[in-house]
Amino acid sequence: MSEAEQAPNRSYHHGDLRNALIQAGREILTEEGSAGLDLRKVARRAGVSHTAPYRHFADKQALLAAIAEDGFRELTEQMRARLEASPPLIEHQLISLGVAYVRFALERPAHMREIFSGLMIERAAYPDLYAASKVAFALIMTTIVAAQERGEIVEAHPTDLVVTVWAMIHGVAMLLLEQQIPGYTDDEAAELLVQQTIQALYTGIRSRTTPRKAGV
Amino acid sequence: MSEAEQAPNRSYHHGDLRNALIQAGREILTEEGSAGLDLRKVARRAGVSHTAPYRHFADKQALLAAIAEDGFRELTEQMRARLEASPPLIEHQLISLGVAYVRFALERPAHMREIFSGLMIERAAYPDLYAASKVAFALIMTTIVAAQERGEIVEAHPTDLVVTVWAMIHGVAMLLLEQQIPGYTDDEAAELLVQQTIQALYTGIRSRTTPRKAGV
């Protein structure tokens, strides 16, 4: 935390420019969205010339990937925090994961989009970003497997269940984020929506009464 | 279809430049992705000067919204087509909707992203795009309500069910699109994933055996 201890000298070297650029980018993304995120502006905010970033990133895309990776870690951390504060029943746990996910998406929409459109661009080119996504995946996996061991969840292949749960949460977050769901603007409504969708996935939407056979 | 009949004269007027620009944009989006979609290139492809688009669109954003709207209509059309070819059982119908959705996303990833990131930007500014999204919503709604009448689906509020189903399908499509799900690259695997997730939502992921009470 102390500034004086770390920096060797601050002549014209920055100390940790790479990280300063990621943080500056993060801020711009949060304040102005992805349209406002240009390399020259990031450099300006970090207090260096507009060519300095090229010492640390091959190009703009590489900086974006680093910012996405940073966001993915933060998202995972918030999921983990809510999960730990949750009672050990799978319904509550899934809702906790979902609420953390949706809150992050609504608090930092541009960052959320960047996180998930960064992977498309040749996964092999950004292995660290890919690694960050696997940590999030593993977190859900652990939760699912433990619930199976407690007998709370169906005995399907865990990977399939993780994908299903993740897709549900991701879909809710993204539709909310893009304001596709009318009437859900505030956080409270968003949490109710998470509860409702997780509940639907948990118990199913199939009719519980015997379905009448053909014929209206 | 005939070119000669429609055009009054082709001196220097284009005839239907607005539509030509949307189509040109669509093509570029499909071929090069959103990074390659600049206004001057769109104009070049449509065969006009780089300032001509401003006769029909206030700015680049407005053209993007029009392209997104065009894509939304196409997506809805493909959903409707598959739905009509589906047996009238809700499970098959939801899978049909999902498959159409996912196929579109994988065939035209950049277009799909554009469709859903276009709404964020002030809904009021692009009412036509918003209207296109409501048509898709209505299609799912009709399907759900009919299934409720047949007694195949739980008697919840239809709007809630539509959101739940849509979120599930959207999540699957977007995670596949961004290559977040390892091992699902080809269309066939993607269809299996849709089946699996819809099935999970339909019947639920809760354990069918009596869950053991606390204690491993």
Place this chain on the structure above:
DNA sequence: ACCTGAACACCGTTCAAGT
């Protein structure tokens, strides 16, 4: 009414040069 060409401010990237 519809389109063009010059002009402006700005961006990503490169490269020779500075400490």
Place this chain on the structure above:
DNA sequence: ACCTGAACACCGTTCAAGT
């Protein structure tokens, strides 16, 4: 090793002008 400044090609947008 790390950063700067000039330079280049390109983009979005405006505006006076042409038919």
